[in-house]
Amino acid sequence: MTLRNFFPVIHIHPILLIFIIVSFLTGTFIELMVILGIVLFHELGHFTMAKIFKWRIRGIMLWVFGGVMDTDENGTKPLFEEILVTIAGPFQHLFIYMLLLFLSVNSTVPSSIIELAFFYNSAILLFNLLPIWPLDGGKLIFQILSTLLPYRKAYDYVIIFSICTCIVFLIVQLIFMPFTLSAFILFLFLLMENRSDWKQRYYVFIRFLLRRYHGETYIKGVRPMEVSHDSFLMDIFSNFHREKRHPIYVTFPGDIRESIDEMDCLHSYFHERNYSKPIGEITSNL
Template sequence: MTLRRFIPAIHIHPILLIFIIVSFLTGTFIELMIILGIVLFHEFGHFIMAKVFKWRIRGIMLWVFGGVMDTDENGTSPLSEEIMVTIAGPFQHLFIYVLLLFLSANSIVPSSIIELAFFYNSAILLFNLLPLWPLDGGKLLFQILSALLPYRKAYDYVIIFSICTCIIFLVVQLLFIPFTLSAFMLFLFLLVENRSDWKQRYYVFIRFLLRRYHGESYIKGDRPIEVSHHIFLMDVFSNFYREKRHSIYVTFPGNIRESIDEMDCLHSYFHERNYSKQIGEITSHLSG
């Protein structure tokens, strides 16, 4: 057994390095170390739960007031597993509260440090529960949407919502409420991250389809899809739900309907590279 099985690779986001430098210059290094300790404990909650489900984990990226665990499982594992891994992080804050109460009751740590830790533990917990991607609240929002909507649409909606919310907050803070540099930088960081994820949304969806094509996605039910013969394969895939197997019913002129299995469509796209063919052509070829 290697040490990596029990301790993930930990990376530091460039914006966190800026905060570390600023903390040295402003004499707030102790506060930053408390924040990083809480964030790391939070991320280990995600990591431990993911290990319970035997997820493949690349590492953890730390940034101020939060972090992101990078895995290969998004959209392919059971939805219940993803929800449990997501809430395992916020759940860690309850243990931190208990630990702080113990330290306070036994006067092990100065009261000023305890008060700071209580404040930052609450702030980080509430911040991470905001319904903004890629915070835990945003992931929970995406998981709920992906249970109700096609995977691609759910992902697009949560990113659009996060971008709009960040922009609104930044404008409100600049124009209507007292300016706070730390809050401004955090929401600016979230805006930049969401903009980057928006640009990568196509590749996220392709990865979701590839895992499905290779039989690596969790499936527990069937959901038929009805489409017109003239739409393209990628438009068909945009109707795919997570955890559902799709029988695709194609309507031709004259109200003639034929069915095609989703694996035939995925094979045609990824193996035969029929990127620009319509679903009607694929169906007619297979039935002929």
């Protein structure tokens, strides 16, 4: 057993380094340390729950008012596990409230620090529940959408919604609210993160398919699909749902129907590299 089994690898985002430098220059280093302590405790909630379910965890990226736990399990584990791992972070804030209450009653910490920690604990909790990817609120929206829509569409929709939400928050702050540099940088950072995720969405989906192809995806039900003989494999894959196995029924001219298993389709795509062959031709050659 190594230390990594008990403690995550922690990375610091470059934007956090900027805030650390600014905190030294402006005399707000103590405030930043309080924020980072709360953020780290929040992320350890995600990490602990993920470890309970034996997820593969690469590490934790910290940035001001939040962080991201990087895992290899998105879209492959049971939905209830993903939801529990997601809400484990916000749940940590309840323990922080109880700790602050205990410290305030026992007068072991100056009241100014207690009030500061209480404020930032509430602010970070509410911030992480915003419906913006990859915040916890955005993840919960994605998890709900992925139960109703194909995985690829759910991911695309949550990124589009997050980008629009970030733009709205930036406009509201610039026009209707007093300008706050830290808040502006945070929402601008989230906007850039979502823009980057939008560019990488195809590779996220390919990783989802590869996990499925290698049998690493949790399956608990069957959802038959009916497709035309001239459909391409990627168009069919785009309608794959999480936790569902898809028997595929191919309709040929003359109302002829043949079936093909999804694993045969995935094998044809990844192993035989039939990127441009229609499903009808692949089915006929089996």
